[in-house]
Amino acid sequence: MTNEPEPAKRPVSAVLAGPYGHPFHPILVTVPIGAWVSSLVFDIGSRIVGEPGFLARGSVWLIAIGVVGAVAAALIGTLDLLAIPAGTPAFRTGLTHMSLNLVVTAAYVAGFFWRRAAGSGPGPVGAGPLVLSAAALVVLGASGYLGGKLAYRYGVRVAAESTQAEGFRSAARQRS
Template sequence: MSGADAAVPGPSTVSAPRSGASFPAMRAAKVPRAIVAGPYGHPFHPVAVTIPIGAWSSSLVFDLLGLAADDPRAFATGSRWLIAIGLGGAVGASVLGLLDMSRIPAGTPARRTALVHLVLNVTAMVLFSLSLVLRMLDLARVPVVAFGLSVIASLGLSVSGWLGGKLAYRWGVRVADENTQREGFEAA
């Protein structure tokens, strides 16, 4: 077993077929690139994405309230703050996501899916940034164009989230291998 394989948790692959958790490329995608990405089997990227998702989803609620209110100033202000918080959180989540993506081998369906996930997230960040700029030009209300940009960005995030789930739950990127998972189901 090479030095690289010795650092990877899971079963030995000396005589095992190249499938499942014994496949070296798949095993490599389960191991963190750096400690800031989270420990083995517990990545920080899925935790970090809750900040922008929650902030941006809440901003849409504030937008709807602002569009319906007689005096939309408070809702418009809240929405601006939430979009800014979401952008800050998205930067942190992006760094963690890039660390996780860097472990996925090039030329694989998982890598292509991760790239689409990345492009959708960057597009959402750009659209929310543009929405925030438009909002800064009109502090008294929720500009309809800014709201529209936020809606489009949120729809893209929904697709991106589905792809992120596919990476983790279908292909097991940064998820512990089956031998480690089995520990949670064995009788004590």
Template sequence: MAGTADEKTTGGAASTPPAPRTLTGRAVPSAVGPADATIDTPESPAEYIGRARAKRPRIALAGPYGHPMHAVVITLPIGAWAASVVFDIIAFFVDDPSAFTLGAAVLVAIGLVGAVVAALLGFLDYSQIPAGTRARAVATVHMVANLLAMLLFTVSLVTRWFTGLDEISVPAFVISLVAMAIVGGSGALGGELAYHFGVRVADEDEQARIFGARRR
């Protein structure tokens, strides 16, 4: 009996080449799913292998098959930056805004640290997507948008520093709003990569195998 995709991996990477799968009448190396599965699709063997590779982690650090770490870590900068905007807004309506302006600056800094880690993990997934594909193009825009947001939040933090961390900085607030809007748009692209293109998402054979399984 063929092993599962997770059983064929060691530390997130394939240990031994699995049995071939049939693709439009041609045998190609299987990257996901049972070895005896067949696929009836017009895509070429190279396209299939490239799509299957995009579902796999490049190294163990990127997270195991079906559990990408980028999707986990990215919640830290998004949450921190969103909270910083809320703190900025509150600062406009209180008598002593120093606690909220300082808190906003700290949250921006925390978000930047988390964003660096998320970017490194995201690049590992990005490197698995074949060049010249639509998925790679969307991933490139997603990456550039995230880097731009990181740059803007860095500018926002520096602006706060020179204005005074205990004082309201309207320019820093506006920059953060623009950066947050970019993060939102980039997040939509990230969702498209996962839910439309299936990047780092378990293949349908694996989904079918575990979807109705009861937790022990």
């Protein structure tokens, strides 16, 4: 039996990317996902409520928070990608995952500046920025599917099954 997949399970740098079996990338991605989903909720809300200005302004802040979080997640995710052997299906999936995330982040950066150029008046978020955010979230969902494939199908940065089995041994079996 060969240990070829092992490099993709071990961090390039445990200090930067997280220790074996506990990567930081999945923790960090919750920031942009949460911020960007919330920004879309604020966008939609701004088109429903009587005084939408606070929601439109809040959405811009959430987009900015998401972009900062995405940059942090991308830096750590790149370290995880570097641990995957090149030329493998997992590496190609990782490149696609990264590329889609870069497109999504660029869309949100563009949306941020579009909204800033439009001004932060008392009105609702315009249809164009709202559609851009919704489309970016759809692409983010596709990228998230690929991220799940990397972890759950290919086991990238997931502890080896022998390590995982330790969590399922009863106390009596562990003492033996």
